[in-house]
Amino acid sequence: MRGAVLYAPGDVRVEQRDEPRIVAPTDAIIRLSATCVCGSDLWPYRGIEKIDGPRPMGHEYAGVVEEVGGAVTTIKPGQFVVGSFFASDNVCEICRAGYQTSCVHREGVSGAQAQYMRVPHADGTLVATPELPADDLVPSFLAASDVLGTGWFAAVAAHAGPGKTVAVVGDGAVGLLGVLAARQLGAERIIAMSRHESRQKLALDFGATDIVTERGDEGVARIKDLTGGLGAHSVIEAVGTQESMMQAIRSTRAGGHVGYVGVTHDVQLPGMELFFSHVHLHGGPAPVRRFLPDLVDLIWNRTIDPGKVFDLSLPLDQAADGYRAMDERRAIKVLLHP
Amino acid sequence: MRGAVLYAPGDVRVEQRDEPRIVAPTDAIIRLSATCVCGSDLWPYRGIEKIDGPRPMGHEYAGVVEEVGGAVTTIKPGQFVVGSFFASDNVCEICRAGYQTSCVHREGVSGAQAQYMRVPHADGTLVATPELPADDLVPSFLAASDVLGTGWFAAVAAHAGPGKTVAVVGDGAVGLLGVLAARQLGAERIIAMSRHESRQKLALDFGATDIVTERGDEGVARIKDLTGGLGAHSVIEAVGTQESMMQAIRSTRAGGHVGYVGVTHDVQLPGMELFFSHVHLHGGPAPVRRFLPDLVDLIWNRTIDPGKVFDLSLPLDQAADGYRAMDERRAIKVLLHP
Numbered sequence: 001m002r003g004a005v006l007y008a009p010g011d012v013r014v015e016q017r018d019e020p021r022i023v024a025p026t027d028a029i030i031r032l033s034a035t036c037v038c039g040s041d042l043w044p045y046r047g048i049e050k051i052d053g054p055r056p057m058g059h060e061y062a063g064v065v066e067e068v069g070g071a072v073t074t075i076k077p078g079q080f081v082v083g084s085f086f087a088s089d090n091v092c093e094i095c096r097a098g099y100q101t102s103c104v105h106r107e108g109v110s111g112a113q114a115q116y117m118r119v120p121h122a123d124g125t126l127v128a129t130p131e132l133p134a135d136d137l138v139p140s141f142l143a144a145s146d147v148l149g150t151g152w153f154a155a156v157a158a159h160a161g162p163g164k165t166v167a168v169v170g171d172g173a174v175g176l177l178g179v180l181a182a183r184q185l186g187a188e189r190i191i192a193m194s195r196h197e198s199r200q201k202l203a204l205d206f207g208a209t210d211i212v213t214e215r216g217d218e219g220v221a222r223i224k225d226l227t228g229g230l231g232a233h234s235v236i237e238a239v240g241t242q243e244s245m246m247q248a249i250r251s252t253r254a255g256g257h258v259g260y261v262g263v264t265h266d267v268q269l270p271g272m273e274l275f276f277s278h279v280h281l282h283g284g285p286a287p288v289r290r291f292l293p294d295l296v297d298l299i300w301n302r303t304i305d306p307g308k309v310f311d312l313s314l315p316l317d318q319a320a321d322g323y324r325a326m327d328e329r330r331a332i333k334v335l336l337h338p
Numbered sequence: 339m340r341g342a343v344l345y346a347p348g349d350v351r352v353e354q355r356d357e358p359r360i361v362a363p364t365d366a367i368i369r370l371s372a373t374c375v376c377g378s379d380l381w382p383y384r385g386i387e388k389i390d391g392p393r394p395m396g397h398e399y400a401g402v403v404e405e406v407g408g409a410v411t412t413i414k415p416g417q418f419v420v421g422s423f424f425a426s427d428n429v430c431e432i433c434r435a436g437y438q439t440s441c442v443h444r445e446g447v448s449g450a451q452a453q454y455m456r457v458p459h460a461d462g463t464l465v466a467t468p469e470l471p472a473d474d475l476v477p478s479f480l481a482a483s484d485v486l487g488t489g490w491f492a493a494v495a496a497h498a499g500p501g502k503t504v505a506v507v508g509d510g511a512v513g514l515l516g517v518l519a520a521r522q523l524g525a526e527r528i529i530a531m532s533r534h535e536s537r538q539k540l541a542l543d544f545g546a547t548d549i550v551t552e553r554g555d556e557g558v559a560r561i562k563d564l565t566g567g568l569g570a571h572s573v574i575e576a577v578g579t580q581e582s583m584m585q586a587i588r589s590t591r592a593g594g595h596v597g598y599v600g601v602t603h604d605v606q607l608p609g610m611e612l613f614f615s616h617v618h619l620h621g622g623p624a625p626v627r628r629f630l631p632d633l634v635d636l637i638w639n640r641t642i643d644p645g646k647v648f649d650l651s652l653p654l655d656q657a658a659d660g661y662r663a664m665d666e667r668r669a670i671k672v673l674l675h676p
Contacts, residue, residue: 093568094592102592102616104567229442230431245609254432254440254622260613267609271583271602274619278440281612281619284592 002338003114004057004319009047012057012320020111020118025071028122030081032063034142035112036310037322037334039172040263045323048265057319058113059085062141064132065122072122080133081126082141082296083119084149084288085109090124100124100289113319115338127292129300137299139307139335143177144295147333148306149288150261151177151238152295155185157259157282158234162186167223168208169248170238171199173309173333174261176206178236180306183207184298187234191226193219193247199332202308216243223251231256237283240264254278261286310335340676341452342395342657347385350395350658358449358456363409366460368419370401372480373450374648375660375672377510378601383661386603395657396451397423400479402470403460410460418471419464420479420634421457422487422626423447428462438462438627451657453676465630467638477645477673478637481515485671486633486644487626488599489515489576493523494629495597495620496572500524505561506546507586508576509537511647511671512599514544516574518644521545522636525572529564531557531585537670540646554581561589569594575621578602592616599624648673
């Protein structure tokens, strides 16, 4: 089969790889209907995150079950399924509390930028659609696998809801889908922070009520201006840099909530400032599995259309072009056809 | 009148000072029934927090109203009142959300280690008892002013409650009263981390079910041992050092809550570890005023006895001895009689 492998910063190759096989009796093998490039794939692509050898890439997936192991009971061959970037048993105490990405049996999922992939803990990890979906729904189900689920978690962690003003730091796919989530959760006002016209437009499509183009201290000042000097009730952080984390914390009112999902590379939070900020801070690797059943319903019923974040579609063999387009911010998110 | 002033690290003097007067029409003047030394007073006493001149000390107070300004409507002369270390209007949007220590009109309160003090925003800041209390209740009302209110906020921020295992990092007065708060909030299991016999005993009196004497990584390992490898649901941090904050975060299970109230001097939280910890982090200067009406009731009805944290009582003129006893950890908390 064909699959994308990162050899070194900037060097992604699609090459012939062995097809995955059932390893544990709880595994499933999936034939991918679509896959994509994640903002977090750019960390190793840019050399910020080190790799210790060629790395099969991709952790976002939706597709049709080809085969299941002997211990898989609820997931069946032929079903269309969506999963998440960590496999989880969905029965341990941590999973039952809604933190499947910290499942005591969690396993990372990789190699999704390919024609086939292996998913561990298939019963705990995968959620099936009622029937095989129409083709035009596939990008939205793929989005549910990571960026929608992550934006949704950020909005929930930020306590977005009725009566709330929500600010969103980061205009990548996760931030934009954080806007969509905040709207679905009933937020009154949603301020998207973006200086890119195409992303602003999508933010407004997804339900943003205000656009702020400033960032850093000026961005914070604009959020304060828009909120009677107090700051937003809820702030979604979807970047993961020192600047964006501090922008998120400083944009939040005392007693408000920051939901952070940008992977916080090289971030150090100053204790005294955090202490006096009085914010609630929660985030981490989004437990997408918690939200998947609801998200699958919302997509199946065409209530939401998160697939709009894919503004470039390429054949899998052109994955390298997809990485480049995202790295250069020419594309918001790139879908790959296996 | 007599009042305590810090001149330099280790140099507290009780001297003759001017009696405070009404400055703003929203002020009240209080004759202190009792005052005390706070763990946070030890930061400047030890020279860790710099002072830029002689500083009148003390911010914990309970006493009888002597005089009120022309705009004070609910607080009356002759009432016994309890307040907190920040004066708040209790009507702004931040106060109404329960964050009175970030009130848009907040003012620091100081000079409480004295015979009289001025309290700004008297109507918003002070809570009166139904009648003048019996003498033996005064220490408990004084505790409500800061250490009880702070321990209570930490327990609420840590989501202590029925079915929860709560760990408490720090065996000072705040940590011990965090134990009491967790018990009142219905926690199932309360693990106090302490290696001092007298503090362990008080923790057990206040409702702790387990004592852990280890600290740092060993303390974390013990908490994990006691919680099926997962960590506590709720952790109260009541110290404020890098080590204690990391101990608190690492003792908390994924999805659990850290309530931190130790003033985080020189603390830097590593972003990546926080991200993957999956904890909720909330804390800061405790909005004691949020809890005061309930705390005053619980004390008035003799449901709780937080005054037990005072294990040394001295005349105000011996304040320097009180600071020394707390600095050397010979006393948990020192009450001063004005």
